[in-house]
Amino acid sequence: MAAKTIIQTQDLRKVYGMGEIQVKALDGVDIQIGEGEFVAIMGPSGSGKSTLMNIIGCLDRPTEGNYILADIEVSDMSKAQLAVIRNQQIGFIFQSYNLLPRTSALRNVMLPLLYQRGQKSSQAERQEKAMAALEAVGLADRAHHEPTELSGGQQQRVAVARALINDPVLILGDEPTGNLDTKTGEEIMQLLHELHGRGRTIVMVTHEQYIAEQTQRTIILRDGKIEVDNRNGNRSR
Amino acid sequence: METAREIDPVPATTPEETVSIDSDVGIMDPVEILRIAWEGLLRNKIRSLLTMLGVIIGVAAVIIMISISAGTEATIAEQIEGLGANLVFIQAGFGRGGPGGANNNTPQLVYDDVAIVEGINGVVGTSVEQFSSQTIKADGITLEDVPILGTTPDFPSVREVDIASGRYFNETELDRTSKVAVLGASLAQELFGQGEDGNFSTDPIGQPIIVGTTRLTIIGVAAEKGIVGNTDFDAQLYVPISIVFEKFIPSQFARFIGDRVRLIYAQIDEEADMEEVINQIELKLASSKDITVAELPFTIQTQNDIIETQGATTEAFRNLLAWVAGVSLLVGGIGIMNIMLVSVTERTREIGIRQSVGATPTDIRLQFLTEALMLSLVGGLIGAIVGVGGSILFGATGDMRTVIVPASILLAFGSAAAVGIFFGFFPANKAAQLDPIEALRHE
Numbered sequence: 001m002a003a004k005t006i007i008q009t010q011d012l013r014k015v016y017g018m019g020e021i022q023v024k025a026l027d028g029v030d031i032q033i034g035e036g037e038f039v040a041i042m043g044p045s046g047s048g049k050s051t052l053m054n055i056i057g058c059l060d061r062p063t064e065g066n067y068i069l070a071d072i073e074v075s076d077m078s079k080a081q082l083a084v085i086r087n088q089q090i091g092f093i094f095q096s097y098n099l100l101p102r103t104s105a106l107r108n109v110m111l112p113l114l115y116q117r118g119q120k121s122s123q124a125e126r127q128e129k130a131m132a133a134l135e136a137v138g139l140a141d142r143a144h145h146e147p148t149e150l151s152g153g154q155q156q157r158v159a160v161a162r163a164l165i166n167d168p169v170l171i172l173g174d175e176p177t178g179n180l181d182t183k184t185g186e187e188i189m190q191l192l193h194e195l196h197g198r199g200r201t202i203v204m205v206t207h208e209q210y211i212a213e214q215t216q217r218t219i220i221l222r223d224g225k226i227e228v229d230n231r232n233g234n235r236s237r
Numbered sequence: 238m239e240t241a242r243e244i245d246p247v248p249a250t251t252p253e254e255t256v257s258i259d260s261d262v263g264i265m266d267p268v269e270i271l272r273i274a275w276e277g278l279l280r281n282k283i284r285s286l287l288t289m290l291g292v293i294i295g296v297a298a299v300i301i302m303i304s305i306s307a308g309t310e311a312t313i314a315e316q317i318e319g320l321g322a323n324l325v326f327i328q329a330g331f332g333r334g335g336p337g338g339a340n341n342n343t344p345q346l347v348y349d350d351v352a353i354v355e356g357i358n359g360v361v362g363t364s365v366e367q368f369s370s371q372t373i374k375a376d377g378i379t380l381e382d383v384p385i386l387g388t389t390p391d392f393p394s395v396r397e398v399d400i401a402s403g404r405y406f407n408e409t410e411l412d413r414t415s416k417v418a419v420l421g422a423s424l425a426q427e428l429f430g431q432g433e434d435g436n437f438s439t440d441p442i443g444q445p446i447i448v449g450t451t452r453l454t455i456i457g458v459a460a461e462k463g464i465v466g467n468t469d470f471d472a473q474l475y476v477p478i479s480i481v482f483e484k485f486i487p488s489q490f491a492r493f494i495g496d497r498v499r500l501i502y503a504q505i506d507e508e509a510d511m512e513e514v515i516n517q518i519e520l521k522l523a524s525s526k527d528i529t530v531a532e533l534p535f536t537i538q539t540q541n542d543i544i545e546t547q548g549a550t551t552e553a554f555r556n557l558l559a560w561v562a563g564v565s566l567l568v569g570g571i572g573i574m575n576i577m578l579v580s581v582t583e584r585t586r587e588i589g590i591r592q593s594v595g596a597t598p599t600d601i602r603l604q605f606l607t608e609a610l611m612l613s614l615v616g617g618l619i620g621a622i623v624g625v626g627g628s629i630l631f632g633a634t635g636d637m638r639t640v641i642v643p644a645s646i647l648l649a650f651g652s653a654a655a656v657g658i659f660f661g662f663f664p665a666n667k668a669a670q671l672d673p674i675e676a677l678r679h680e
Contacts, residue, residue: 057593059592059593059673060674079598080597080599083592083597084595086592086593086594087595092593092594094593098589098590100587100590101587102280114265114266114273115265115595115596116266117263117265120266
């Protein structure tokens with residue numbers, strides 16, 4: 001595969017605990033994910049998949065090992081530097097949407113733009129960009145609605161628009177369909193497939209086998225180690 | 238290195254995380270910080286307003302306090318001018334027998350003492366006062382309890398009272414107990430004035446005036462001087478002190494001890510040593526009464542002593558207000574800190590969301606610090622308006638004179654900002670140090 005490597009981890013370890021009791025959440029994880037891949041991470045609770053997601057998402061740092069995101073070594077970065085990486089390289093889609101309450105869809109989508117470093121964009125430019133992102137997820141007409149005025153599916157679409165706004169190299173989904181009914185979940189998956197079709201790299205944690213099956217590759221964790229790393233090989237819409 | 242990590246599996250916050258500025262990545266757009274903070278405040282309008290209350294009271298207190306003390310200082314400055322130059326005040330203190338001379342063994346300040354004071358080297362002028370309160374009648378108008386001030390011809394020059402029309406009485410009139418009187422400016426207006434143009438309906442000069450049961454002739458009207466100390470110069474009637482002794486405060490003891498007076502003024506030569514002259518006055522007065530200086534029951538003050546006495550009162554008042562202002566700013570600050578801490582807890586998830594999309598610890602810290610600062614500055618602004626309004630109101634309705642000092646508004650604003658930053662820092666830091674994963678999980 002000639003594709004550029006987006007995620008590369010080497011012997012990733014994460015140990016939680018105080019004093020005597022230590023929990024090895026990750027116990028030597030090596031993953032390589034290339035550009036344009038659509039990957040599902042599965043595993044029972046306590047398997048370490050949330051910890052892996054947090055480290056991949058630069059929300060957390062490994063105790064040991066290296067993590068290279070799009071050719072940037074991020075394992076030893078400061079909190080502030082990680083924040084900048086999250087802003088520039090990663091788009092998050094959470095299970096519980098995580099939109100700011102009492103804030104319009106448009107302002108929610110604009111949020112990552114506010115924390116941009118270096119490049120200065122005007123308020124008008126930001127609004128324009130956010131509006132385009134909302135259009136891309138089919139919610140242009142809901143731009144000025146607050147989260148409470150939107151359905152779960154619509155809220156998640158706003159979250160997707162927010163994840164896309166800074167043109168990240170990686171989109172991370174933490175059970176993005178977990179709070180949605182099957183039909184709405186399917187709509188969100190459809191949206192993710194579209195993004196994937198346009199070349200986006202997507203990694204998502206899921207519990208649902210049928211969701212995982214829609215992706216190209218499934219990684220199953222158990223006890224902080226990779227148990228299965230399968231190419232689904234079937235369909236890549 | 239490897240083993241060290243095993244031993245300390247939970248990575249503690251490394252130094253660079255506790256440093257306030259993430260110098261390596263810079264800060265976000267300041268305009269956005271302001272916007273976010275402003276929206277945060279508007280979200281809880283009532284709460285924001287209540288939080289500001291302490292700062293509002295503090296700032297208003299600072300401004301009112303300073304305007305009152307500036308007003309007092311202006312009054313004192315005028316009094317310094319009004320007192321006359323280089324004056325020493327010799328006042329009869331109450332003897333051990335109490336007022337009224339019940340105990341005749343207590344030495345009294347008497348008219349003859351003026352001659353003693355006058356004879357002292359360095360004294361260039363003297364005057365003397367005795368006071369009585371009488372009902373007066375003139376031009377068909379009766380006024381009760383009018384202060385009648387018996388003095389000597391030197392009085393206008395010693396106390397710097399100008400004569401607007403007519404003249405003051407002279408030595409001959411004093412010696413002969415001539416039945417003459419000079420009206421204070423406002424008293425003249427009351428008796429002979431008509432309308433606001435300041436003209437008299439009848440020229441008071443030459444008019445008769447009945448004081449008590451004595452008929453006097455008005456020979457002059459004093460120019461306006463205003464209130465100096467506790468005395469309204471313009472409301473007095475000036476008469477030769479000999480009339481007061483003879484008609485208004487006759488004393489059966491006068492034959493033995495002389496006529497008692499309230500106050501002797503001594504004007505001291507500019508060149509003379511004030512301390513030395515005062516010592517001489519004490520010495521001579523004491524020896525004339527066959528007592529020691531320590532036994533002398535008189536108060537001898539310079540105008541500076543009097544100003545200081547009044548200054549001390551206003552300073553006590555000013556200190557009290559400064560405490561009130563300081564305490565309410567402190568309480569206001571604690572209120573801000575309290576609400577900011579609540580706000581950080583309430584908005585933990587919001588903080589997590591912001592962190593996940595790229596807010597650095599500094600961004601979060603600045604956001605909450607700006608909110609605290611905004612609370613205190615908006616509070617400061619409202620407080621300044623209340624303070625200025627209050628000062629004007631006090632000056633207009635109360636006995637207190639107020640002068641609004643523009644610098645006090647700056648001072649109050651500065652203190653409010655300092656309070657906001659100081660008390661906002663702890664909550665802001667708490668917010669900045671939240672772990673994004675924990676914060677996102679917060680319900």
